[in-house]
Amino acid sequence: MHVLVTGGAGYIGSHTVLQLLEEGHEVSIVDNFSNSSPESIRRVNSLAGRSAHLRSVDLLNQQELTKIFADTQPDAVIHFAGLKAVGESVSEPLKYYRNNVTGTLNLLDAMEAVDCRTLVFSSSATVYGESTALPLIESTPRNATNPYGRTKLHIEEMLEELAASDPRWSIANLRYFNPVGAHTSGLIGEDPQGTPNNLMPYVAQVAIGRREKVHVFGGDYPTADGTGVRDYIHVLDLAAGHLAALKYLRESAGAHTWNLGTGTGSSVLEVIEAFARVSGKEVPYKIVERRSGDVAENYANAEKARLELGWKAEHGLEQMVEDMWRWQKGNPTGFGPIDAFGMTDEELDIFLNR
Numbered sequence: 001m002h003v004l005v006t007g008g009a010g011y012i013g014s015h016t017v018l019q020l021l022e023e024g025h026e027v028s029i030v031d032n033f034s035n036s037s038p039e040s041i042r043r044v045n046s047l048a049g050r051s052a053h054l055r056s057v058d059l060l061n062q063q064e065l066t067k068i069f070a071d072t073q074p075d076a077v078i079h080f081a082g083l084k085a086v087g088e089s090v091s092e093p094l095k096y097y098r099n100n101v102t103g104t105l106n107l108l109d110a111m112e113a114v115d116c117r118t119l120v121f122s123s124s125a126t127v128y129g130e131s132t133a134l135p136l137i138e139s140t141p142r143n144a145t146n147p148y149g150r151t152k153l154h155i156e157e158m159l160e161e162l163a164a165s166d167p168r169w170s171i172a173n174l175r176y177f178n179p180v181g182a183h184t185s186g187l188i189g190e191d192p193q194g195t196p197n198n199l200m201p202y203v204a205q206v207a208i209g210r211r212e213k214v215h216v217f218g219g220d221y222p223t224a225d226g227t228g229v230r231d232y233i234h235v236l237d238l239a240a241g242h243l244a245a246l247k248y249l250r251e252s253a254g255a256h257t258w259n260l261g262t263g264t265g266s267s268v269l270e271v272i273e274a275f276a277r278v279s280g281k282e283v284p285y286k287i288v289e290r291r292s293g294d295v296a297e298n299y300a301n302a303e304k305a306r307l308e309l310g311w312k313a314e315h316g317l318e319q320m321v322e323d324m325w326r327w328q329k330g331n332p333t334g335f336g337p338i339d340a341f342g343m344t345d346e347e348l349d350i351f352l353n354r
């Protein structure tokens, strides 16, 4: 298949592009590099031994987007492009609605124009909001509690309405739990800009000595050790879930929703301990106030994906931490200043035009 991947230079996108290339698919990436670097794709290409086409375009640029679809005529789209910082979405909600919702509308128009109606969308367990009925199952009522989460909820609803209106559409809403880890090569991984919002990259930066200590948000939750529990999922398992969903959509029309999680929760202290054990480094931490908006515990029921997609997460916490640590050690400042050496002419052009 020819798969167009929006946001393919980002964290989850780059790991998925690599698996698509490894499976023999043709891949075109559309990314504006607002939260990524083309260096990730240079490394993906070198790992795969073949190249994805990389286009530096913003989804908000309808004209250019339409042109890319006309040029590439993809069979399917995997849509990762989006802004994802919950706190920033509260202070700049319009930026989030514009980028995530308008960006998706533009994408759908560009797809329709070339009769491409197969779409895998990056949704999030955040659409379950403060639901306390665990484990979270796809039929749990949606109730997002911040603008970022509501962009995901609105997009899910929009996609369901679209599929209901026209049986030619095949759509997957994939609700990720907490993606972590990195490719086993240590060459690609998550490269957060500034202070990481999420636990794992923060802990990794403490272990490598870039930050002093982990602030544990709340030690008095009704959980086994009092700290928050989440369903961490290895990014390689997540990427594999996208390929499984694509395969399913080739044979089934309509909108479908799957949780992608392991079904098992780990506490903040368990994550810190695993990191200290794997890295052999001290990971100092301090328990501080709860972070507003956090729930005590959340983990997936991932049975639907197992039964319908034949997919299940294979990696446990130890493996997630080992891979994350290898990436962090080898790339202490992420992708760093971009090294144009080894880029294809196309990549280099994109780069110089930035």
Ligand code: NAD
Pocket (backbone or CB within 6 Å): 006, 007, 008, 009, 010, 011, 012, 013, 030, 031, 032, 033, 034, 035, 036, 037, 057, 058, 059, 060, 079, 080, 081, 082, 083, 084, 099, 103, 122, 123, 124, 125, 176, 177, 178, 179
């Ligand atoms: P990421 O920021 O690493 O990747 C997103 C990519 O999209 C980046 O390369 C960015 O440059 C690009 N992008 C953003 N806006 C764009 C636009 N308007 N036009 C073109 N490109 C644009 O994030 P990620 O962690 O890989 O997440 C991918 C998707 O999965 C996002 O939609 C995110 O909301 C969703 N998600 C992420 C998590 C998580 O914790 N990482 C959890 C659930 C869902």
Ligand code: WQD
Pocket (backbone or CB within 6 Å): 084, 086, 123, 124, 125, 126, 177, 178, 179, 197, 198, 199, 200, 202, 214, 215, 216, 217, 218, 227, 228, 229, 230, 268, 291, 294
């Ligand atoms: C995990 C646990 C924190 C940082 C977020 C988004 C969600 C989804 C995934 C995109 C919690 C605790 C964290 C720290 C801490 N993203 N923590 N100290 O909040 O489950 O989910 O990312 O869709 O929408 O909300 O993940 O990694 O931020 O937190 O103690 O410095 O770690 O309280 O219990 P979260 P997280």
